[in-house]
Amino acid sequence: MNANPLRIVFHGQNAAQFRPGMEALIGNRHQIETVDDDLSTDAAVEAFTRADVLIGIRLQVPMPPLHQLRLYHAPAAGTDAIDASLLPPGCSLCNCFGHEQAIAEYVFAALLIGHVPLAQADRDLRQQRWTYWAGAPGALRTELGSQTLGIIGLGHIGQTIAARARAFGMRVHGCNRSAGPADCVDQFWPLDQLDNFMASIDAVVVTLPLLPDTRSLVGARALAALAPHAVLINVGRGPVVDEQALYEALKSRRLNAAIIDTWYRYPSAGQTTAAPAHLDFASLDHVLMTPHMSGWTHGTVRRRQQTLADNIQRLAEGRPLLNLLRGPTPRSN
Amino acid sequence: MNANPLRIVFHGQNAAQFRPGMEALIGNRHQIETVDDDLSTDAAVEAFTRADVLIGIRLQVPMPPLHQLRLYHAPAAGTDAIDASLLPPGCSLCNCFGHEQAIAEYVFAALLIGHVPLAQADRDLRQQRWTYWAGAPGALRTELGSQTLGIIGLGHIGQTIAARARAFGMRVHGCNRSAGPADCVDQFWPLDQLDNFMASIDAVVVTLPLLPDTRSLVGARALAALAPHAVLINVGRGPVVDEQALYEALKSRRLNAAIIDTWYRYPSAGQTTAAPAHLDFASLDHVLMTPHMSGWTHGTVRRRQQTLADNIQRLAEGRPLLNLLRGPTPRSN
Numbered sequence: 070m071n072a073n074p075l076r077i078v079f080h081g082q083n084a085a086q087f088r089p090g091m092e093a094l095i096g097n098r099h100q101i102e103t104v105d106d107d108l109s110t111d112a113a114v115e116a117f118t119r120a121d122v123l124i125g126i127r128l129q130v131p132m133p134p135l136h137q138l139r140l141y142h143a144p145a146a147g148t149d150a151i152d153a154s155l156l157p158p159g160c161s162l163c164n165c166f167g168h169e170q171a172i173a174e175y176v177f178a179a180l181l182i183g184h185v186p187l188a189q190a191d192r193d194l195r196q197q198r199w200t201y202w203a204g205a206p207g208a209l210r211t212e213l214g215s216q217t218l219g220i221i222g223l224g225h226i227g228q229t230i231a232a233r234a235r236a237f238g239m240r241v242h243g244c245n246r247s248a249g250p251a252d253c254v255d256q257f258w259p260l261d262q263l264d265n266f267m268a269s270i271d272a273v274v275v276t277l278p279l280l281p282d283t284r285s286l287v288g289a290r291a292l293a294a295l296a297p298h299a300v301l302i303n304v305g306r307g308p309v310v311d312e313q314a315l316y317e318a319l320k321s322r323r324l325n326a327a328i329i330d331t332w333y334r335y336p337s338a339g340q341t342t343a344a345p346a347h348l349d350f351a352s353l354d355h356v357l358m359t360p361h362m363s364g365w366t367h368g369t370v371r372r373r374q375q376t377l378a379d380n381i382q383r384l385a386e387g388r389p390l391l392n393l394l395r396g397p398t399p400r401s402n
Numbered sequence: 403m404n405a406n407p408l409r410i411v412f413h414g415q416n417a418a419q420f421r422p423g424m425e426a427l428i429g430n431r432h433q434i435e436t437v438d439d440d441l442s443t444d445a446a447v448e449a450f451t452r453a454d455v456l457i458g459i460r461l462q463v464p465m466p467p468l469h470q471l472r473l474y475h476a477p478a479a480g481t482d483a484i485d486a487s488l489l490p491p492g493c494s495l496c497n498c499f500g501h502e503q504a505i506a507e508y509v510f511a512a513l514l515i516g517h518v519p520l521a522q523a524d525r526d527l528r529q530q531r532w533t534y535w536a537g538a539p540g541a542l543r544t545e546l547g548s549q550t551l552g553i554i555g556l557g558h559i560g561q562t563i564a565a566r567a568r569a570f571g572m573r574v575h576g577c578n579r580s581a582g583p584a585d586c587v588d589q590f591w592p593l594d595q596l597d598n599f600m601a602s603i604d605a606v607v608v609t610l611p612l613l614p615d616t617r618s619l620v621g622a623r624a625l626a627a628l629a630p631h632a633v634l635i636n637v638g639r640g641p642v643v644d645e646q647a648l649y650e651a652l653k654s655r656r657l658n659a660a661i662i663d664t665w666y667r668y669p670s671a672g673q674t675t676a677a678p679a680h681l682d683f684a685s686l687d688h689v690l691m692t693p694h695m696s697g698w699t700h701g702t703v704r705r706r707q708q709t710l711a712d713n714i715q716r717l718a719e720g721r722p723l724l725n726l727l728r729g730p731t732p733r734s735n
Binding site: 179185194196198215238336362366370 | 511515529532543544690694
């Protein structure tokens, strides 16, 4: 198909990781450039302002104006750091998924390791102690597959976790604004029955994005409704779980354990170290703390590159875009 | 149904763990006793010799004769320590499965933890270092779902692992004497093509029992066929993988990593410590060593109790037994 070449600019360190190998996906017709986060050279500013397609995760005042941009594409799901009011009228805004498989692997690694004490068993057997030997008294372990998993949020991530949970034999309860695909969970609870949902499960995974009505959605009352043995996992956004309520539930041991990947504070640009919260979660030994890593795999990059490439082809050929968050106004095609 | 009460004896420490709660499954009509491994009292010997149903994992000379035994039931899959020639002619020999779900959880805990560096991430973030933060250069991790899993042995365990592997998006290759259920793997290799099978996969799980023709089945040539990044998991029986060949492949780093749950040496009765092999696997840091624990969960006990109860009911009612390894000769029913 005859399509116009585009000026494609990868903006910043995050976007740059999706650059290698793009020619193999979109051919050599397009002009591809990579510019740094700070647009620290005149050439970078020039490339930025003249881009047809910008790939990045941050667009904020006082970045240079975008005169002819037709597509701003986040290589990520979240677009909360992209000020859409800075996009010119003819520009579309799209995002990417493809992280749900990676996040599910993180979730099941964390859940399974709570049932299979591999590290302790290895330490002991290296000293010739057969601590968890089958048949020995007291050696029996618990089983993930015998449990009920609760999932808050039934989007890409929630559904992907649900499918793997069922493969392990788990019962799956979902809590969401809307029911999602009819058969993706065994039992569905609307958000206004969150406390009853929490009381029905052995482990809960929060997968929701941060929106005005999801902030602190999981608060003290919902946490108190969990069973004493329950574990909470947050791979959505930190503040969906109220920080103070989570800290106090853990500190008082009313909450058995938490696995937290999404946080309340993040390093600023250039910072190499930073506390991930206002409260001292690092003082608690029944929390597994990870640095917003759950979705970040080579597979995620590869799947998102495919989405970027598909949409660049679609734009060049005047076909409808995928994962469209905001279309052009007025329509440019 | 009108059925005769039976004298049921749980023999030894292992069997005793299947005793609690049996009345809830088989009712109160039967007489249930538990005796110690050594039959150290006259009462224990008496109960043993008069049993209708014996539940145990070890039957060897010079144990007392079993005059009226109708069913010897292992609460385990393996019956290699049960000398069937000691069973009276009218006696059936049965075994139990129900461990495959637990073993699959062990396998996926061990596989996933190789891709998701939870422990390191936790250690670092507690010191405010965001080592694996999404988007950071060098932070990308690998993904289990992008890989091909090889499974040697396509029985209960192999099929259960295959189903979970597919839920994670893995490609599954199987190597077995016979093909098993047609659709349980994506590609099947007969045992005489073991080396080609080994060359086709990223991780391999050995699930085979120890039989004359499986001993040292996985030897130096098969191990050498694995890719440099491959990992080997043994949850079948230790000697199915040749000890010397495995040790040398690991020692020379031709084999990237191994997760070993089934071993070459086990503690004798009464021993509290014992090396699990003749060679010094504990000196290798790229081996995860666990003490034959993979199948030992509360869920396994519950599922096996159900099999024991089903067969006791069937025996009492004269119906055909499940998991029959050896029937009565001549038929007693």
